[in-house]
Amino acid sequence: MLKRLDHVELIPSDFERSLDFYTATLGGQLKHRYALEHPTLSEVAYISVGESAVELLHAPTARALAQDGERIGYRLMAFEVTDMVRTLTELAGKGITPSWGPVEAPAFIRAEITDPDGNAIELREWKQKP
Incomplete structure (x- = not known):
């Protein structure tokens, strides 16, 4: 489907x-x-x-919604990356630093950045695909 x-x-x-x-x-x-x-x-x-x-x-x-705390609805979009360290290094060279992470788990490494409006964007490097 x-x-x-x-x-x-x-x-x-x-x-x-x-x-x-x-x-x-x-x-x-x-x-x-x-x-x-x-x-x-x-x-x-x-x-x-x-x-x-x-x-x-x-x-x-368009009018902005309140961004404080968790809310029902859209939370973030997520992109898979092949190399978290390289990705974060390239983004740092463009003035973008993680708003959260990176955090390493057995199956993945995860970090978040935000776009110019504060929309969360997850970056995930899979070490073991689900």
């Missing part, structure tokens, strides 16, 4: 800043970017990141 997670949609507070983060900082490839004729959305950018994708939606009138 379900094959894989195709993409995650985000509405950033600053469209250009987030586009730069997901492409220049995380190494994603901009696949599509176009204007929309929609009452609340003006533009979309589709970025492939490894075997996944992030879709940024420009919504000029």
Whole structure:
């Protein structure tokens, strides 16, 4: 029935800043970017990141949700990495430091970073795939 997670949609507070983060900082490839004729959305950018994708939606009138504590709904997106140390070193060179971790468990190494709006992004290196 379900094959894989195709993409995650985000509405950033600053469209250009987030586009730069997901492409220049995380190494994603901009696949599509176009204007929309929609009452609340003006533009979309589709970025492939490894075997996944992030879709940024420009919504000029969107309002932020409270970020304090845990809340019901979206918590984070997770990307698998091949080498956690190398990944964190490359990100540090771009000014990105972990907001949590890295923590090593028998099956994986896990860390978290955040995008420009504070959305959590998990980085996971599998040592033993489930």
